[in-house]
Amino acid sequence: MDKLGGWLLPGAVVIILLFGLVRRVPVFDVFLQGANEGLSSSLSILPALIGLMMGVTMLEASGALDMVSALLRPAAEQLGFPPEVLPLALLRPFSGSGSTALAASLFESCPPDSFAGRVISVLMGSSETTFYAVAVYFGAVGVKKSRWTIPAALTGDLTALAASAAAVLLWFPPAG
Amino acid sequence: MLNKIWAGMILISFLCALATGRMEALSKAVLTGSQRAVELTFSMAGMMCAWTGLLKIAQQGGLTAILARVLRPAVSRLLPGYRQDGEAMQAASLNITANLLGLGNAATPLGIAAMKAMVREAPNREGMPNRAMIRFVVLNTASIQLMPTYIATLRAQYGSAAPFEITPAVWVVSAAALTAALTMCRLLEGRRLHG
Numbered sequence: 001m002d003k004l005g006g007w008l009l010p011g012a013v014v015i016i017l018l019f020g021l022v023r024r025v026p027v028f029d030v031f032l033q034g035a036n037e038g039l040s041s042s043l044s045i046l047p048a049l050i051g052l053m054m055g056v057t058m059l060e061a062s063g064a065l066d067m068v069s070a071l072l073r074p075a076a077e078q079l080g081f082p083p084e085v086l087p088l089a090l091l092r093p094f095s096g097s098g099s100t101a102l103a104a105s106l107f108e109s110c111p112p113d114s115f116a117g118r119v120i121s122v123l124m125g126s127s128e129t130t131f132y133a134v135a136v137y138f139g140a141v142g143v144k145k146s147r148w149t150i151p152a153a154l155t156g157d158l159t160a161l162a163a164s165a166a167a168v169l170l171w172f173p174p175a176g
Numbered sequence: 177m178l179n180k181i182w183a184g185m186i187l188i189s190f191l192c193a194l195a196t197g198r199m200e201a202l203s204k205a206v207l208t209g210s211q212r213a214v215e216l217t218f219s220m221a222g223m224m225c226a227w228t229g230l231l232k233i234a235q236q237g238g239l240t241a242i243l244a245r246v247l248r249p250a251v252s253r254l255l256p257g258y259r260q261d262g263e264a265m266q267a268a269s270l271n272i273t274a275n276l277l278g279l280g281n282a283a284t285p286l287g288i289a290a291m292k293a294m295v296r297e298a299p300n301r302e303g304m305p306n307r308a309m310i311r312f313v314v315l316n317t318a319s320i321q322l323m324p325t326y327i328a329t330l331r332a333q334y335g336s337a338a339p340f341e342i343t344p345a346v347w348v349v350s351a352a353a354l355t356a357a358l359t360m361c362r363l364l365e366g367r368r369l370h371g
Contacts, residue, residue, distance in 0.1 A: 008323065008340050008343055009323070009328075009340055012230075012323060013230060016230050016231075016233055016234045016237075016239070017230075017233065019233075019234065019237045019239055020233040020234070020236070020237040022237075023236075023237040023238055025233055025236045025237045027233050030229075030232050030233050030236050031229035031230065031232065031233055032229065033229075033232055034225075034228045034229035034230070034231060034232025034233070034235075035225035035226065035228060035229035035232075036225075037228055037232070037281070038221075038224050038225040038226075038227065038228030038229065039221060039224075039225050041228070041281060042217055042220070042221050042224050042225070043217070045217075046213065046214065046217045049213040049216070049217060050209075050210045050213040050214065051182060051210075052182065052185075052213075053209045053210060053212055053213035053216070054186075054205075054206060054209035054210045054213070055182055055185035055186055055189070055209070056185065056209065057205040057206075057208060057209030057212065058185065058186060058189035058190075058193075058202055058205045058206060058209060059185055059188065059189050059192075060205070061189070061193070061198060061201040061202050061204065061205035062188075062189040062190070062192035062193035062196065062198055062201070062202050062205075063192055063193070063196045063198055064188050064189055064192040067192065091181075093317075094178075094181060095178055095181060098178070098181065098182075100326075100330070101213065103327070103330060104212070104216055104330060104333075104334070105212075107330065107331070107333075107334035108334070111334065111335060111336075112330075112331035112334050112335065112336035112339070113335075113336050113337055113338075117331075117334075117336075118342055118345075121324075121327050121328075121331055121342045121346075122342050122345045122346050122349055123349075124324075124326075124327040124330075125319065125321075125324035125327045125328075125342060125343075125346035125349075125350070126319050126324075126346050126349040126350040126353055127318070127319055127353065128316070128317055128318060128319045129317075130317040133313065133316045133317045134313055134317060136284060136287075136288070137287055137288065137291050137312075137313045137316060138291075138305065138313065140288040140291055140292065141288075141291045141292055141294075141295045141309075142303065143303055143304070143305045143309070144303040145303055145304055145305070146305070146310075146313075147304070147305060147310060147364075148310065148360075148361065148364035148365075149305070149310045149313050149314060149317075151360065151364065152310070152314045152357050152358075152360040152361045152364060153313075153314050153317040153318070153357055155356050155357050155359075155360040156314070156317065156318050156353040156354060156356050156357030156360075157317075157353065158356075159352050159353040159355075159356035159357070160319075160349055160350070160352070160353035163348070163349040163352045163353065164345075164349050167345040167348050167349050168342075168345060170345075171342075171344065171345045
């Protein structure tokens with residue numbers, strides 16, 4: 001199963017390319033067009049990332065992040081969850097660029113291939129910016145009452161939180 | 177929302193540094209934090225652009241349209257009360273397909289189009305979403321992308337030996353989270369209907 005990860009990216013690239021060739025898409029021209037869009041969207045989130053990375057780095061340097069982690073440690077240990085990842089779980093539903101900034105910052109102290117680093121990866125990959133999505137979609141059609149949207153969406157986020165540590169333990173069992 | 181979060185981050189950092197006497201470190205963090213964001217963005221740009229370029233080929237080749245057609249029956253079962261061939265279900269299937277492929281920029285306008293069509297096709301009480309709209313928004317608050325490219329790129333950036341190795345775990349966790357969220361929807365729908 002752990003070999004699957006290595007196949008995924010090349011496999012996806014080849015399937016997409018073959019599909020484009022069969023459909024007579026001018027593959028390189030279209031690739032350039034898409035890459036250009038990617039570049040402009042990376043650049044457009046850069047200002048937000050600068051601001052938030054500054055905030056997160058300050059939180060870390062001031063010791064505030066350690067204090068929050070220490071506060072949450074008992075609860076985290078009960079769940080078998082790495083406590084340093086909990087601030088990320090709290091920020092995730094609110095801000096996409098904020099959680100990216102925090103994840104990047106956390107990767108410096110917990111390498112991506114460590115237990116905590118993998119939990120960070122799975123949590124980031126399996127959850128979204130809940131409150132942003134609710135605001136955008138309901139805002140677009142003028143819906144004021146969200147009824148049970150938030151409780152249901154947060155149930156999903158909590159499940160992702162609990163399941164990410166469990167999944168990492170399952171897929172990458174500790175050596176000892 | 178972000179205005180308060182951001183201001184809170186900085187104010188808390190200042191107070192914390194004041195209390196723990198780490199003002200020197202905080203002063204350095206202001207400078208390095210912003211610099212790190214620039215380094216991160218530029219070092220990740222290569223992988224991100226390569227991926228958006230490939231996805232564009234998939235889009236232009238019609239892969240998105242085919243997937244959306246395959247998904248439509250399942251989508252319309254998930255979002256009850258709408259005609260399967262209607263405009264709302266068409267846009268909703270395209271939105272879900274874009275999400276699966278990780279086309280975040282394409283998914284949001286399609287999702288907004290789907291919401292607008294849903295309101296048009298089933299007018300209801302002013303400002304009150306129906307259960308299909310709620311399920312659709314809940315689906316969009318969950319992550320359903322097949323390739324966690326962004327986080328894998330970030331992992332590679334910080335020295336991961338196998339950046340994509342977390343993908344199967346991401347699938348299982350995403351599926352569990354989505355199932356839990358939609359089950360919660362069903363439960364709350366039932367309670368409101370009878371209560």
